[in-house]
Amino acid sequence: EDKVVQSPLSLVVHEGDTVTLNCSYEVTNFRSLLWYKQEKKAPTFLFMLTSSGIEKKSGRLSSILDKKELFSILNITATQTGDSAVYLCAVGKGDSWGKLQFGAGTQVVVTP
Amino acid sequence: DAGITQSPRHKVTETGTPVTLRCHQTENHRYMYWYRQDPGHGLRLIHYSYGVKDTDKGEVSDGYSVSRSKTEDFLLTLESATSSQTSVYFCAISESTNGGIQYFGAGTRLSVL
Numbered sequence: 001e002d003k004v005v006q007s008p009l010s011l012v013v014h015e016g017d018t019v020t021l022n023c024s025y026e027v028t029n030f031r032s033l034l035w036y037k038q039e040k041k042a043p044t045f046l047f048m049l050t051s052s053g054i055e056k057k058s059g060r061l062s063s064i065l066d067k068k069e070l071f072s073i074l075n076i077t078a079t080q081t082g083d084s085a086v087y088l089c090a091v092g093k094g095d096s097w098g099k100l101q102f103g104a105g106t107q108v109v110v111t112p
Numbered sequence: 113d114a115g116i117t118q119s120p121r122h123k124v125t126e127t128g129t130p131v132t133l134r135c136h137q138t139e140n141h142r143y144m145y146w147y148r149q150d151p152g153h154g155l156r157l158i159h160y161s162y163g164v165k166d167t168d169k170g171e172v173s174d175g176y177s178v179s180r181s182k183t184e185d186f187l188l189t190l191e192s193a194t195s196s197q198t199s200v201y202f203c204a205i206s207e208s209t210n211g212g213i214q215y216f217g218a219g220t221r222l223s224v225l
Contacts, residue, residue, distance in 0.1 A: 006154075032212055042202065042216040043155070088154060090214075097162045098143045098206045099170070100214060102154040 002027040004091050006103035014111055017079050021106045023089030024071040031094040033065055033072050038105070039085045046074070046087075079110045115139045116217035118203050124223045131190040133220050135203030137183075143206040144186040145170075145214065146178060148199040155202065161186055193224040 003026045013019055023033065032050045036043035047056045049065035049072060056063050060079075065072045076083055086107050090100040115138035125131050135144060143162055147155040147170075157170030159178040167178050175197060177189045190197055200221050204214040 034213065042218050045213055045215065048213055090155075092212045097160060097168070098208060098212045098214070099145070099157060099160060100155075100212070102147075102156070104152055104154040 002091075002093075002101055004089060004101050004103040006087075006089050006106050008106060009104065010107035010109070012109045012111060013079055015079055015081060017110075019076040019079055019083075019108060021074040021076075021087050021089075021108070022071060023074070023103055025089075025091045026070060027091050027093055027101065029094040029096075030067070030091065032092040034090045034092065034100065035063055035072075035074050036088040036090065037085045038088055043088055076108075079108075081110050081112060084108060084110045116203060116205055116215065118201075118217040118220050120220060121218065122221045124225065125193050126225055127194060128192050131193050131222065131224075133188045133201055133203075133222070135186045135188070135217060137186075137205050139205055139207075139215075140183060141205040141207040142183075143208070144180065145204040145206070146176075146186065146188045147202045147204065148172065148197075149202060149219075150199050158188065158201075193222075195224050198222060198224045 007022045035046040047063045052067040060077045063074045086105040088105045089103040117136045119134045145160045146158040156172045161167045161180040203217040206214045
């Protein structure tokens, strides 16, 4: 059975801290891993990763994939209160009509 | 929200009544999906569509049906709503040319009393 597991489930940090979120997966026919941010509304796309070891960056957010150890991390540096959200990891398979399997998400709270 | 409109945005209904949720897109994307989101479960796929009149079940399809008669519209029907179907429902769209990135609608909050 395919699995996508995110850790931790939740965390609270202070503004300015660095946050590292984990996503591990066990799926057959892996194609891609995606990260989304959800702030009490629709999930919004952050990154899509398909190759190991290539970091993707957008401002203070970055992500990398390890296809050998089957995990990805999402880093947020110099956190701000606007980073408070649920971060969702999803895995796409090569034979699945574009379907994604999501993890349960990590709730991040950034306090002033 | 990437040209995706869900309606209604909120609905309260009674157990046993039929409910239809609508997803409308203006992006002409081929693939459309319905998810439900519950605490501790992330997003779970209910049904998906890979073209007009082409649909298939996801992991939590029991009690739900879908229809897609036009590219732009994907309907989710609860034939006889139950309290366990109280949830937030999201529609998403995707096009194979973008590598499978899905874009989400704003969601429908459904309460079944």
